[in-house]
Amino acid sequence: MFHSLGARAFSVPAPVFLIGTYDISGKPNIMTAAWGGVAASQPPSIAVSIQRSRATYAGILRRQAFTVNIPSADMAAQADFAGLASGRRVDKFGALGLTPRPAEHVDAPIVEECNAVIELKLTHTLELGSHVQFIGEVMDVKLKPHCLDAQGLPRLDALNPLLFVPLSREYWTVGEMTAKAFSVGRSIALPAAGLI
Numbered sequence: 001m002f003h004s005l006g007a008r009a010f011s012v013p014a015p016v017f018l019i020g021t022y023d024i025s026g027k028p029n030i031m032t033a034a035w036g037g038v039a040a041s042q043p044p045s046i047a048v049s050i051q052r053s054r055a056t057y058a059g060i061l062r063r064q065a066f067t068v069n070i071p072s073a074d075m076a077a078q079a080d081f082a083g084l085a086s087g088r089r090v091d092k093f094g095a096l097g098l099t100p101r102p103a104e105h106v107d108a109p110i111v112e113e114c115n116a117v118i119e120l121k122l123t124h125t126l127e128l129g130s131h132v133q134f135i136g137e138v139m140d141v142k143l144k145p146h147c148l149d150a151q152g153l154p155r156l157d158a159l160n161p162l163l164f165v166p167l168s169r170e171y172w173t174v175g176e177m178t179a180k181a182f183s184v185g186r187s188i189a190l191p192a193a194g195l196i
């Protein structure tokens with residue numbers, strides 16, 4: 001049996017993104033967003049939903065670009081602050097002791113202290129009630145060297161991404177790997193024709 005919580009915005013876990021943009025004067029700004037994720041494989045695209053009242057909303061539209069910076073769990077206080085304070089009134093990079101750096105491929109700043117950074121060119125804007133969803137095509141993904149394995153692939157344990165749980169308003173971290181994707185399901189006895 002389930003207990004109904006009603007129609008609410010809920011999916012777990014939600015990623016914690018620091019969205020990087022420039023304001024009208026060219027000052028770097030970040031805001032925390034948890035409504036986001038992969039939107040397409042080809043072209044590689046990420047979606048993030050932002051309220052119209054946010055300074056970041058105008059920054060994305062003005063420059064047609066943004067970055068997704070993935071904070072590690074030890075950046076929880078900084079990520080939380082970046083969602084509480086307004087970039088119109090506070091220099092968040094300065095207040096948080098974070099280092100802005102121009103992205104290489106788009107007109108937006110990255111957060112040097114994050115272990116992973118994604119540079120995005122705005123391709124689609126979708127009006128969705130309380131939020132506007134921005135979809136950006138990935139121009140580059142950057143990871144710190146210590147977050148890569150011997151094959152050059154991301155190590156989730158080293159990235160240690162900060163995660164958000166909607167409704168309970170809690171930050172969490174990841175645990176251990178459970179199984180290999182696109183592999184563990186093959187242990188279930190089904191006709192081979194049913195697998196992709």
